[in-house]
Amino acid sequence: MVRRTVLPGGLRIITEAMPQVRSVSFGVWASVGSRDETPALAGASHYLEHLLFKGTRRRDAMEISSALDAVGGEMNAFTTKEYTCYYARVLDADLPLAVDVICDMVTSSLVTAADVDSERGVILEEIAMHDDDPSDAVHDLFAEELWGDSPLGRPILGTTESIEALTRRQVYGYYRRRYRPESLVVAVAGNVEHRAVVRLVTQAFEQAGRLNGQVSDPTPPRSGNPSRALASAASAAAAATAGRGSVRLAHRPTEQANLVLGVPGLPRSDDRRFVLGVLNAAFGGGMSSRLFQEVREKRGLAYAVYSFASHYADSGMVGIYAGCLPSKIDEVLDICRDELEKVVSSGLTDEELERGKGQLRGSLVLGLEDTGSRMGRLAKADLVYGELLSVDEILRRIDAVTLDDVRRIGKELLEAAPTLAVVGPFEDADRFAGAVR
């Protein structure tokens, strides 16, 4: 069902036919994200994502916006630390239009100085909105504290200062360097025929003059920066040896305290991510998880409490988020630390292991009915994993996870002294020193 074609310029086109649906999700993914930015370019990947909606040689902003609105399609884009995606979901008959509009944006945007200036205001608003949501802000603060002033540690949106300083010349140069055909992946899932997609995409890129040049190989999957990964692991290890982590506090006069408590995790290339996935599901992934039961169900201390595991090319993070009244934060932190220790010392129970596997299996299989999530699976296989695991193979790897595997990964990762980020009405970060000891 999955077919892949590489055009001479290195452009990859991957499709998955789902004849049982009437819609198509079409995406163009660029192998560029905030971790590719120098400090001077901080926020440029995301800025560019906005600017690609502002106008091309053939279309102004209104024509870009209205093309898919008129046929009732959805079009949007997002930027992460490691990639940027432009996508549309349309009825199958409207696929040619979606291909034309999105390929036009990706290949032929003008990124004029006027657009850079007018969109600067929008980005500054987005940063302010993000900062005003304490549950968003605390995740950025945690990444900053865990990874410091490094590409992974910086916020995807950039900062007010970096956005105010970026020029048209910088952003346009970044665009020309980073959106070459060999760094792009076209991913399509839905009621489509592979050859028809290849024809449409080839036409669109040829029309833009982007397939007439030299022959290139596709950019290999992102491998990260091993030296930085080692350095980060080494510093985490040093912190663990020293017996203490670190605390970062942002004072806000909010009604709730928002916290993230976490440690370095696994890079995406580490096959133990399936073990960590099962552990994370059982530890804090659902209503039956330990964290939910202990913090919310039994004690009523929080509305939102969960754990997460994020993977990047060369590193990752594992953490707990909770939002609670400021007067409850010490009790919530005590419970989080206790639960982490219990997992380190005793792992999971049989029943938790099976439930964790069930959750991973379920979200995988239920997700397959959605053209958007299938489309994302195809693109990420090429951009960051370097292989497309079949659903059966993923299910096999989930099933293979044992209690011993879980205990080992828990001990290896969760024994490190944690990093804590807090957004809330506190004056002094030192009051949390005990929570990271």
Add this chain to the structure above:
Amino acid sequence: MVRRTVLPGGLRIITEAMPQVRSVSFGVWASVGSRDETPALAGASHYLEHLLFKGTRRRDAMEISSALDAVGGEMNAFTTKEYTCYYARVLDADLPLAVDVICDMVTSSLVTAADVDSERGVILEEIAMHDDDPSDAVHDLFAEELWGDSPLGRPILGTTESIEALTRRQVYGYYRRRYRPESLVVAVAGNVEHRAVVRLVTQAFEQAGRLNGQVSDPTPPRSGNPSRALASAASAAAAATAGRGSVRLAHRPTEQANLVLGVPGLPRSDDRRFVLGVLNAAFGGGMSSRLFQEVREKRGLAYAVYSFASHYADSGMVGIYAGCLPSKIDEVLDICRDELEKVVSSGLTDEELERGKGQLRGSLVLGLEDTGSRMGRLAKADLVYGELLSVDEILRRIDAVTLDDVRRIGKELLEAAPTLAVVGPFEDADRFAGAVR
């Protein structure tokens, strides 16, 4: 494809078979929401939604949470002003489990005093979280200002004070009165067979002793309270005559100002909701809409800006949301007022009309691939609309909308003096008096 059965107790079961998928969305909907609450019961509908996860005669909270987690299903619930829904999405083979768990919760919850007390903390956390997000808080503030201290004007979550005061006796009594079989609708969409669903649901309700009593007719669709609707329309009319609306300000030291500017809208029973839907899409529903183009695209004054139309049994609202830096709010409000006036005086262009129709058509048709949205369609037809319009009929009504229809509804609704709610770093509501004149 849609089949409906009414059991002797008045319990409705509606299914839609989607043989092309492998999953099922199963929901039990209760005809109860925050607008059914007296001031003393404010927040009780939503409190109850939480309490139904805490334990039944056959299951404790952990058993409820873990049942569907184990098979990788999703289970959740939500409360609105007019109904409450408990739902699960599972693989078709797991439907019997989903029916058993959710029907058990809905029919046989214990709502113990201990659970009421422990969940009280969770609800207070949810209220605090909601208040900490200014873009959420401003919508509640707007409803409060538009409808005053009436059931529709009060927040779904209740207030800290009302939640602190609610007793087990009150909440349990509300549960027994409001969750009778004749007030419930079971809606199911996915790979299911109607008779099998009827059998499973009948068994579950019989096991709970909830179908052995008297014969009842289903509760008719919510009709609202016409006298209140008239009063509200009259007061809006009076405000319009007087040439001024009202302003409500909540001071917060946020980076952005968040605003909702709006007027009374249409009740759900008003067939002109399709006209308003087309108008809303073209006015502020997508990237190509007037508001997005004027506020964000051309001037870079906001990241999030959109219009909305909400319908209730006896009334509705139409409004604009925007988040912007405090220094930009006067300019944003000026543009919003200008754009409202332009719609009142000139309606839409041909092209906008067609694009608005396209957007409504597209979101309808694309939504049909999702079992959850089909399930919701079935339930709402019975609970609030009183009829299930076929997709073709809805498409026909959208297509029938004319420029004249749009101009008339714009003039009728949008000429009223607007109500304004603002959450942001301002001291004095009077500074916005000009915006509602």
